[in-house]
Amino acid sequence: MTSYALFLGCTIPARQPNYELSARKTLGKLGIELVDLDNMTCCAPPPVQSINFETSLAIAAYNICLAEEADLNLVTLCSGCFESLAMTNSMLKDDEELKAKINKILSQAGKEFQGDKEVKHFLQVLMDDVGLERLKQNVSKPLNNLKIAAFYGCHALRPSELLKLDDPERPRILESLIEALGAESVEYRNKLKCCGGLLRGYSDDLALNLAREKLENTSKAGADCIATLCPFCFVALDIGQIQVRAKFNKSYDIPILHYSELLAFALGIDPKELALEIHKIKTDKILSKIF
């Protein structure tokens, strides 16, 4: 059995049990064991990088050290955590001087970064450890009638030189994983553009403008729902959709589902076990097309 240390982060346990439940159940069903480690912390995502970059690298490296000590590779669900941890892992592996500098900080907490483990996004575990063929074989409720708009967000893909998940301008991994469930992956305008999530709280106006554009373009393409990978994209487009409605007087009513939730449906996991009530934009019309 393949095992990973699960890096859960903050936003998912605080606000999105729908993501955590679907990820745990689907990986379990596909033979991937998740191990929860003691003493993990914030991953030190862009807001912390904005305050002090060096501190954010040290915090990310500290968390990687915990996985190294447990002799496990790490998997993240949140793209913010992925960016922070995978970027740090690559930077420190490639730069001895930086590694020494960060290790000096880590020594205060009794840790030393070795650089012998991988940090993977949930998608990569599905692609690399399960594979499309085995995934297809496990689908019991194919999503044949669904048109899904794949949305990568930013931090699963970029900075691509450090994250190495897929081509940053023409990625295919999410589309392939959507098609493996029997659904159609629909193309839409400005697919790779940001959801505005990180501007929420600093400039809600600009954030909602970006969210509206995403909703507009996916709706025009005839998508039944948008598949997300990141809790911030989810908030920007789900709760954001209610705010867009209030601000621009325009209703889209397009459900936002994490890819893991769509995968759970296709694997025949009971939707009642998935905390779908978290969704502000109700998922009923998606469920009625599948079950």
Add this chain to the structure above:
Amino acid sequence: MEQVQEEKSTNMAFSKVITSRLGGKTITLCYQCGTCASSCPVAKITPRFNPREVIKLSLLGAEKEVLSGDSIWLCCSCYNCQERCPQKVEIADVIYALRNIAFKKGYSPNIYLEFASALLNNGRIVKISQFVENKRPTLGLPPLKPTGVEALRKILSATGFDKLRLKEESQ
């Protein structure tokens, strides 16, 4: 002439501060082509942010204008500009370097001050409430493992993060 000399040394000084910081070292490679601005989703919808402009002003030494304005905080960190820059300027990282300098000088938006205190106090920038934690078993989720707050504080102290101008803890 004297004034020109003085300005020149100021310009150099700010560039030096930026290039000496993590993320800032590539700023001097910029030749102002504007690929960043045309790739920027924020610049498309507001005149308040333009990455090319931020870099130009920084290289010209307009330290106060760059650090005290809200422009640098409007980058959405999408890294589109950085991916496409023909000069390999790490633009998003340069913006982080500028934010780091701004934060140190006390030009820090409230929401970032809140992030900083939350990190220091809870080990997380998003707090997990007791209510949510108690609800986990009913949802079929395993209990949360303890957070490494103590280790994190040691790291924050070693980097001087805890000495940054932080907001009083309100909770």
